[in-house]
Structures are given as C-alpha cells and as structure tokens.
Amino acid sequence: MKTKLIRYGVLTTLTVLAGGAFAQDAVQSAVPGGWLDGVVAGLSEWLQRAGEDELSAMGMFMAADWVVKAVMISLAFASVLTWLIFVAKTADLFWQRARLKRGFRRMDAHGTLTGVTAVFSNSKGVVGRMVHAALRERDRSAAAGLGKAGIKERVSSELGRIEAGAARSMMSGTGVLANIGSTAPFVGLFGTVWGIMNSFISISESNTTNLAVVAPGIAEALLATAIGLVAAIPAVIFYNLIARGLGGYKVMLADVSALVERTLSRDLDLAEQAPNVAAVQTVPELAEAAE
Known part of the structure; x- marks a missing residue:
C-alpha cells in the first residue's frame, strides 16, 4: 500500500508538471503578451527574496x-x-x-x-x-x-x-x-x-x-x-x-x-x-x- 501511494504521488507530480507545461504553451499561444511568463517570473522573484530573508521560512531552510x-x-x-x-x-x-x-x-x-x-x-x-x-x-x-x-x-x-x-x-x-x-x-x-x-x-x-x-x-x-x-x-x-x-x-x-x-x-x-x-x-x- 505504501509503495502504491508513493508511486501514485510521483506519477501525479509528473502529470501535473507535464500538464502545466502543456497548459503554459496553450495559454501563451492563445493569450497575447505571455502573462503566464510574468506570473512564473514573479514567483521566482518571490522565492529569491524569501531565500535572502534569513528570518523567513524559506530563508531559514536555505541557510540550514x-x-x-x-x-x-x-x-x-x-x-x-x-x-x-x-x-x-x-x-x-x-x-x-x-x-x-x-x-x-x-x-x-x-x-x-x-x-x-x-x-x-x-x-x-x-x-x-x-x-x-x-x-x-x-x-x-x-x-x-x-x-x-x-x-x-x-x-x-x-x-x-x-x-x-x-x-x-x-x-x-x-x-x-x-x-x-x-x-x-x-x-x-x-x-x-x-x-x-x-x-x-x-x-x-x-x-x-x-x-x-x-x-x-x-x-x-x-x-x-x-x-x-x-x-x-x-x-x-x-x-x-x-x-x-x-x-x-x-x-x-x-x-x-x-x-x-x-x-x-x-x-x-x-x-x-x-x-x-x-x-x-x-x-x-x-x-x-x-x-
């Protein structure tokens, strides 16, 4: 049961990633301006700022x-x-x-x-x-x-x-x-x-x-x-x-x-x-x- 659940979690993660990549291409082709790239860039910038802040959860994790x-x-x-x-x-x-x-x-x-x-x-x-x-x-x-x-x-x-x-x-x-x-x-x-x-x-x-x-x-x-x-x-x-x-x-x-x-x-x-x-x-x- 444990092995099946772990396998299901890995497959679900891969499916979500593949579906996210497909959805990103579809949205970029359908919506002008590539707003999804802006969302991804904003998320990456937020993670970078959180990593630089030593008192945030992400910063404490990165510095551990x-x-x-x-x-x-x-x-x-x-x-x-x-x-x-x-x-x-x-x-x-x-x-x-x-x-x-x-x-x-x-x-x-x-x-x-x-x-x-x-x-x-x-x-x-x-x-x-x-x-x-x-x-x-x-x-x-x-x-x-x-x-x-x-x-x-x-x-x-x-x-x-x-x-x-x-x-x-x-x-x-x-x-x-x-x-x-x-x-x-x-x-x-x-x-x-x-x-x-x-x-x-x-x-x-x-x-x-x-x-x-x-x-x-x-x-x-x-x-x-x-x-x-x-x-x-x-x-x-x-x-x-x-x-x-x-x-x-x-x-x-x-x-x-x-x-x-x-x-x-x-x-x-x-x-x-x-x-x-x-x-x-x-x-x-x-x-x-x-x-």
Whole structure:
C-alpha cells in the first residue's frame, strides 16, 4: 500500500508538471503578451527574496545545514504522504461501506441465497464473495451427502476468513499514519538538536554571544521541530478518524456475515421440509385413487 501511494504521488507530480507545461504553451499561444511568463517570473522573484530573508521560512531552510535540510524534506514528504493516505482511505472506506449496505439490502430482500446469485454473479465485493462461498460449500456438502450441521460450521469458518481478510485489507496503510504520528516529532527534534549544535559551534568560532548571530541558527533549528509537529498532528488525528471508521466497517462485515448464515440456514431447512411436504400432498391423492 505504501509503495502504491508513493508511486501514485510521483506519477501525479509528473502529470501535473507535464500538464502545466502543456497548459503554459496553450495559454501563451492563445493569450497575447505571455502573462503566464510574468506570473512564473514573479514567483521566482518571490522565492529569491524569501531565500535572502534569513528570518523567513524559506530563508531559514536555505541557510540550514544539509542534515537539517534532509530532515525538513523528509518531514514535508511525510506530511504529503499523510494527507494522501487519509484522502485515499477515506474515499475507499465510504465506497466499501456503501457497497456493503447495497449488498445487505439486496440479499435481505431476496431472502434466499439461490435467488440472490444473479445479483452477485461476478462475485466481486465482500458480499459477493460471502454468498458464493456459502453456495459453493453447500453444493459440495450436498453432493457428498453431508449433514446441514457440518455445512453451517464450515460456512461460518469460511465467512470468518473472508471477513478478516476484508478488514485487514481495509486497514492497510494506516500503520504508516501511526508511524508518522509517533516518529515525526522526534525526527524534527533531531534536526533541532543538530541545528543548535551548529549554532554553538558558530558561537565558538565567532567568539561572540550576540543574539543577532545566534538567533538565525536557533530559528532554523526550531523550524525542523515545527515541521515535525505539522506532520505528526494530522497523522494522529487522521489515524484516529480512520480507526473509528474501520470499527463501523467491521460491524457491517459482521452483520453481512450473520445475514448470509441465517439465509443459508433457512435455505437448508426449506430444502429439508420440501420432500416431507410433497409426501404429505401425495397421500390424499393415492387414497382418492384407491377409492
């Protein structure tokens, strides 16, 4: 999951860059004056001025040591990855919960596994896999002449594995949020400690404790801690939100599994009563024929 998200982020960045270049050519050809070049030039000039200002965020980043820069870049990437995982998992969770609701309602409306087979003919989704697993075990056991008690037990075991697999698949990627939320502040603290060490080294080399000399180094060091908190706080909040949503998703999985078991039990009881009903109906007909 992590590799897929990183690959998606890289592809998205390349697509945006390619689309930006194409849009720039299109705008320049359609709009006279090349106003987009002016916007790009203004942005470049702003970045240059921000880099020259030692007390701005960009200036502190440009003046920082290479270790502190690596820490800041890694924390910025972790922050982007946090938002990407949150958006992807939230959309996937809403989609899967909607599919579970639709499948639950359709199966409950039909009342039998045989009648709902056409609805889940492609066996896609959790509900479809559960229905086809129950039908497959029922047919295999019926062909071998096994009892319905064993059928229910084996179907319950199979549904439990499908339910656990669906929950585990939905939880993939949440561990990245937990790792970022727990380690990002310490990574930022490492950058802060390294930056303060450099500040003390500069104090010893300049033989002065003037605040104007020490303040920029300490400020750029503290910026690493700030970026670490920016990455860690959303990661913790998003992890808690996704964990709460996953709890509701697991409850819905359990409800679907219970509905499949109830429907299978009903089908087995109806199939067992059908021969008895047919026998009871044929007895009066034989009696009338004998008379």
